[in-house]
Amino acid sequence: MATNAYVPHAAGYVDNEGVKIVSSRFPYEDSHTLERSLATGGYDGMKKALRMNPAEVAAVVKDAVLLGRGGAGFPAGVKWGFMPPVWPRYLVVNGDESEPGTYKDRLLMENDPHQLIEGCIIACYALGLNTCFLYIRGEMPVAHERVAQALNDAYAAGLVGKNIDGTDVSIDVVLHWGAGAYIVGEETALIESLEGNRGMPRLKPPFFPAAKGLYLKPTIVNNVETLANLPWIISNGADEYKKYGSERSPGTRMLAISGHVKRPGVYEVEQGKVTFRDLFYGENYCQGIKDDNELKMYIPGGGSAPWFFEEQLDIPLEASEVGPAGSMLGSGAIVVMDETTDAVRACLRVVRFFARESCGKCAPCREGTTWEEKVLQRILDGNGRPQDIDLLLEIGANISPGNYPVAAHPDGGLEAVPFPPKQTTICPLGPSSVAPITSAIRRFRGEFEAKIAAASEMSGSAV
Amino acid sequence: MTATENTESETPEVEPGIPFILNGEEVRANEGELLISAAERHGVHIPHFCYHPRMSSVGMCRMCLVEVDSGRGPGLQPACMQPVMPDMKVNTESEPTTKAQDGVLELLLINHPLDCPVCDKGGECPLQDNAYAFGPGESRFVEEKRHYEKPISISELVYLDRERCILCDRCTRFADEVAGDPLIHFIDRGAQTQVNTFPEHEFSSYFSGNTVQICPVGALTAQPYRFAARPWDLAEVESTSMVDPTGARVALHSSQNRMVRIQGVDSDATNWGWLSDKERFIYEATDSPQRLVEPMLRDGRGEQVQTRWNTAIKNTVDALTGASDPRRIGVIGGARLTLESQYAWAKLLKGLGAVDNIDAQIGDGLPADLVMGLPKATIDSACAPGGVVVLLGADPKEELPTLYLRLRHAIQNDGVSLIEMSPRQTAFADSVAARLNPLPGAAGQIAGALADGMVGTSIGGIGSDQLTTAHALLTSDRPVTVIVGRGNLAESADVVVSAVAALKRLVPNARFLSGLRRGNIHGALEMGLTPGYLPGGQELTAKIDGWEMAPQTKGLDTAGILKAAVNGGLDTLVLLGADPLRDFPDAALAEAAFERIGTIVAVDSLMNRSTQRADVILPAAMFGEVDGTFMNLEGRVSPVNAKVTAPGQARPDWMIAAEVAQAAGGDLGFSRLEELQAEISATVPGFKGIDLATAGVAEDGPVISTARAWEPTLTETAPIPPADDYGLRLVVDRKLWDNGTMINASASLGNLVDDAVLTLSPADLDRLGGTSGEEVQMSIAGGSSQGIVAMADARIPAGAAHVPFGVKGVQAQELITAGDPVIEVRVQA
Amino acid sequence: MSRLNEENVALAEEIISRYPRKKSALIPLLHVAQEQEGHVTNAAMEHLAELVGITPAEVLGTASFYEMFKFEPQGKYMVNICTNIACQLLGGEELLHHAEKTLGIRPGGTTEDGMFTLEDVECIAACTEAPCLQVNYRHENRVTIKGFDGLIAQLRAGERPEIPNHGTLGKVRQHIPADRLAGIESPETAGTPEWYSSRTAPAS
Ligand SMILES: Cc1cc2nc3c(=O)[nH]c(=O)nc-3n(C[C@H](O)[C@H](O)[C@H](O)COP(=O)(O)O)c2cc1C
Ligand code: SF4
């Protein structure tokens, strides 16, 4: 039942009192219900869109410069334009959220499923297609239940399915759920998975989803948050949207800030308007480092992102600023690590993630990530050898040749290497395992050496 | 003059293809060609493991990474996925390229065991080769390698060692894409990924051996070859498989004068490098205990005992000359022989002895005039994109498996539409465009209805929709190929003939591909081992140089010969590699005939039920032991080569013919193979100008067409008795694994033969009160009933009862009466 | 005998009907199979192979790629402790060690009474609430050692009825009434939606 209670109930979500484009209903306890949605302007954007021409809707989205929120930050409107005039075509919603540190799509699905469904219909309408698959990560049964209920209610209310809102427009949104595999978040793997296969990425080219996606038909894959922006954009228009955020990155982002901060949480933040420093120390945000410790390093955009340090704190949160500085904003996942953190241990943990999640298709990723993990584990366990540090870098170079993106080093005189890395693999998962290694070794080589030296002392070996 | 004509005449000729720069030199690629293959054609080998030219690219191993600049600066691209684009610059030798390749190789090797010295693949392993060529000397990998249970058997024929596997996806892709038997798969994920089967579901594919051949490392090994030889003491020769008329190109491998392996050779025209397991492993028969290695003679006590060649030959001559009339001699077989041996025997029997009761088809064939006289298609033309194929015969997967792979590819990938007119649904069942499975006896009627455009109502259980679709396909302007074979041995060949006549009437431009199944049967017909013809399809009245006489009247076919024997009309029977007691589809007739024949001479390589009854045995050399040529179902001639010497005293069939001729006081006119080949080129019309010694040696062989055209003479088939309510019409066809002499003699293949089961449409089984998997009683008119397990199978049309031929248990040939148009069976639960 | 039961066959058919190609339904169907038995049995995989028209090896190939599918019996409660970076920083690994000690099992193991299976898992999208875990995929946030012991006690005592047995994914399922369905067509036959053609037709 709809209640008007306004309580910051959603675990993880922190209402920072800024502009709310996608989290406006989060504070309501019944934010996931159709009643609450309809009572607060839900489906208005869709109804407005259905009165427009599909091409006009697409034009508004393009004009709004809605950057994809799944990680790569590619403008949705431009991506939509890549679809050749071929039918059938499909929309696939990427709700597989599994990047370490990322925690926003789950909230968007659990707290406001109707906003997402409305976004799906708007996108389908603009793209001229009538089947949308909403792929939800398997480990999120609550999101699954909330979206299923919302879809059932929306179908019953005539807002999805046949003759939407009494028009001739008919669009199905099919709920699909995964079963545990990070790589399936990668769009071509997602498509494979949706075809009932092992989620192994396809090579692009030739399998650019917009041209050859699901069933080798044109397919748009968009992130949950990307689509959740559409109702607001259509309701309020592109110009209004562009009033928020920065010129190159309009609107807001849902950022999950975790780790060693006083008030971790998911914040809706205007893009480009705040810096990492604001986020970590600002009163409206995280309010400082845990126990007032020193900041040691932070991951600015999910486990795949190279690490940042003190020197990068004043960079604004905007893809176009973070990339040249040697990392990425990725999926809006910031993990903060303070002085108590063991760099080798943190590095191993992130590498281990990629080793466990490699799909196994590319030899360099499959073999390289496990090798990296074994060497790091040995170092941590006190069995490291001096040559292991360079070996780690060289294994990394086998997966990702050339200079790996990294933040500038203040005293080593090392320049930043801009994102993205080169790769010998099909998808960026394998190369992502090199990020923590390069970041940690270039910054904290001493910690590695100390562990290795301690090891050789213990064993009495001269080497 | 139009503008186009103008420009055409003035533009200098443009070199075809896409120009690109390969290591600094401008070369050209074909439209759509992948970089890896274009480079290879220009002599630049790009190392690779997962890429295979006959399968889709997956870009998994990453070994083929090369530096490619398409205008936006150089970057690494997998050459196996990269189509050549105009003006792209490729560097396969640059530092980034070699560095990337070295890196990939190092990573591929870290978990690979160092057991090359005991690995079947050691010495011919691309991983090993690349490791020597590119790899770093010493491994920096000091961790524990991945461990799996050492070789596990994934089928009767194939072992898998997962520790050696580099996950190139070749075997699994082959199973899925090429064979259509996705029974092996990647299981688990990441570094734990392994190839495996589903528990208790073996990789039982007719094509499993191909996975062993294409495995780039020693992970997959063939049970028959395991530890049989080391690659470095293997000797190899190219040849043609004689197992079935597809004529797959093969390489024979021997070690110490023993054949130890057969591998597929990639021939564009025929098998594309693939083989069925029968073609691949049948060499095991050559040194089996059943092998006939000495001449034998039946002694006074009725025992077959070893004798001398001279004695055996003399006895053969006596048996032949002892007959009072050439018409009292019968000869069955000849499809196992090379073209040259077939010619020699035809000349001996027809040209010197005026014998015409000669039939290389053993009751399971089609009239020779039809096979030789229909306008021929090639495999390529039948499989060309956009065509229509009518399958009027048996399931090619069972009888012509490598042809099946070609057709499957055409249907799956090239938009070829299949009209299924076989007596039951085939392995193509899921991808047919129109399904017309006529009941036994009804094919002519169905084809007639198509020819007359009477497709508005259903006929004989075949729906009007299917008829209409088929009719539309056949009358569209798409090229039509009809594959004509014998899909049902319990039905007279006339039924097929009348169906062919009707299809020819409907589609005058149709081309035909023979679907006969016995080895070199097309060579046999062409060389005259069939009643009524001299070599080249010439009439008996034709004059051939060096042929002293010719038969006066058209002789008998196998059924006729056997019937004549039963009636006391035969003195001598010669078996040229034939086993009618097991193989002729009327067991009672064959047995009765054998009981009455005076002398049986068997020219054969293996002991079988019929040779056991022979009075004289002349041991013949086998496949792999003889040189010569083969003619496939297209009429394509390709070489057959010896790799080992025949055991004991066995010798080539043509030599045996020459010796018989000489002992009889005649002369075949050749004593060396080259002379024999020259004579064929000189005397057989289609072979004029063809040098058999070189035909097909360096490329796909020439296609020879018989100089005669078939005109339908048969206007009416024997009347088909109406089916009654209780009876079902019998469908009998072959399976790949049967009790054939060669399979029985091959140690690894014999136990692949299934038990006979009776399959019925689910509705029929239900109606009869039977249960799938349980025994029912089956009987034919006038016969006693026997128990057989029945299975419901939706691929059998209602009203038909299917029993496979020549498997274990119930023997289908005991159910058949030769010459009956159809056979009714009764089934009781 | 652990093919899908009758009710689940009907459910499977409904799920299959929502996809343009049957095989696309495979992962949801595997969840249904797992829900029925608590794990995915060979018989169930053979049954699914029949339902979607592929081989059992293909079903296993897909199923074994995904962590959530278990091929052996599991505890009634699957306790998945996240040790990924955000949780590691705030004691996820210590929590895991504690769990190993109290439950007496290693990750992947199941307690003898069949109550608990322990897993150490990757990021479960609750990073700001670290350290966190899931019980049958239901989140528990900011779990302290004491909190963990309390949770286990509650589960043992049956005091967490909202957490279903292992295998149950969502208690609410999508269901599209036939008359509300826009229509799912095979990719071979589907074309441009009529409404789209009419709205993009050049004005005449
Ligand atoms: C290894 C890997 C994992 C990914 N995981 C996700 C994910 O969980 N969710 C997501 O939306 N995008 C993920 N992506 C990005 C998608 O491939 C894709 O770019 C995105 O879904 C597109 O949506 P957008 O344009 O709306 O951002 C991942 C990419 C890679 C390479
Ligand atoms: S890089 Fe790794 S995860 Fe990505 S496709 Fe290759 S093997 Fe799979």
Ligand code: FES
């Ligand atoms: S051959 Fe190209 S990636 Fe394997």
